[in-house]
Amino acid sequence: MAKDLTRIEPMSNWVTRTCRVAIAAAAIIAVVTGTAQADMVAASCPHSYPPQTLDMTQPINLGVLKRQLLHYACSGTYDGELTKVGGAAQAYLGNRAKEVSKPAIVLDIDETSLSNFPQMIADDFGFIQSGACDLLPKGPCGFHAWLLSTRATAIKPTLELFNAARANNIAVFFITGRFEGAEQRDATIKNLQNAGYAEWSGLMLRPREGTSSVTAYKSGERAKIAGQGYTIILNMGDQHSDLDGGFSERAYKLPNPFYFIP
Numbered sequence: 305m306a307k308d309l310t311r312i313e314p315m316s317n318w319v320t321r322t323c324r325v326a327i328a329a330a331a332i333i334a335v336v337t338g339t340a341q342a343d344m345v346a347a348s349c350p351h352s353y354p355p356q357t358l359d360m361t362q363p364i365n366l367g368v369l370k371r372q373l374l375h376y377a378c379s380g381t382y383d384g385e386l387t388k389v390g391g392a393a394q395a396y397l398g399n400r401a402k403e404v405s406k407p408a409i410v411l412d413i414d415e416t417s418l419s420n421f422p423q424m425i426a427d428d429f430g431f432i433q434s435g436a437c438d439l440l441p442k443g444p445c446g447f448h449a450w451l452l453s454t455r456a457t458a459i460k461p462t463l464e465l466f467n468a469a470r471a472n473n474i475a476v477f478f479i480t481g482r483f484e485g486a487e488q489r490d491a492t493i494k495n496l497q498n499a500g501y502a503e504w505s506g507l508m509l510r511p512r513e514g515t516s517s518v519t520a521y522k523s524g525e526r527a528k529i530a531g532q533g534y535t536i537i538l539n540m541g542d543q544h545s546d547l548d549g550g551f552s553e554r555a556y557k558l559p560n561p562f563y564f565i566p
């Protein structure tokens with residue numbers, strides 16, 4: 305049984321900075337990596353948002369905090385941190401895979417492989433499970449309807465990691481908290497393909513029955529992969545519940561200050 309040996313997390317930067325500097329940084333990243341700006345999360349923002357000063361002497365004002373989240377995502381800082389973690393994972397992948405006879409990687413889907421940012425801002429960072437999603441870019445936008453619409457876009461650094469793995473014959477398994485059933489499975493496959501993912505080895509969705517925690521479900525699925533003889537050299541997710549429980553040599557934590565899944 306492989307254990308988590310290393311956990312690499314981004315240094316979330318809550319220090320205020322000007323939009324001009326952040327947008328310029330995002331542009332530099334796009335040029336250096338050859339990444340189209342349209343593929344980055346910030347490109348889905350309707351406009352830029354100024355940084356906020358958070359009063360930490362009392363519970364944080366929710367409205368101010370939401371504005372800070374918009375600034376974080378729309379300034380390019382979020383994209384930059386995604387790129388940093390994805391780059392570290394890709395570097396490890398290149399070095400480690402050649403030392404393992406049957407290497408594999410595991411990816412979460414939402415806010416790891418696919419971005420739901422347009423749905424999040426349409427719902428003002430609330431979670432609306434049910435209802436239609438036909439008023440974008442305004443809301444409300446029910447998450448189930450959004451999922452079925454297959455409009456989530458690739459998290460670019462994760463897609464690059466995926467493509468690097470496939471180019472080196474490394475198996476890729478998606479393990480998601482999306483629920484099992486033909487409706488969500490078919491939509492998830494279509495959305496992954498629309499976003500550019502192709503030729504993965506497995507797609508595990510969470511069973512609707514049972515009471516196991518996300519950590520127990522996901523680590524259990526990784527154990528099944530290991531049981532097939534694979535060595536999971538890295539596991540990437542945006543929640544600690546994606547990563548806890550072992551059965552991966554390294555865990556790479558992407559930033560996600562927008563929601564929490566215990």
Ligand SMILES: [Mg+2]
Nearest residue numbers: 412414415542
């Ligand atoms: Mg996720």
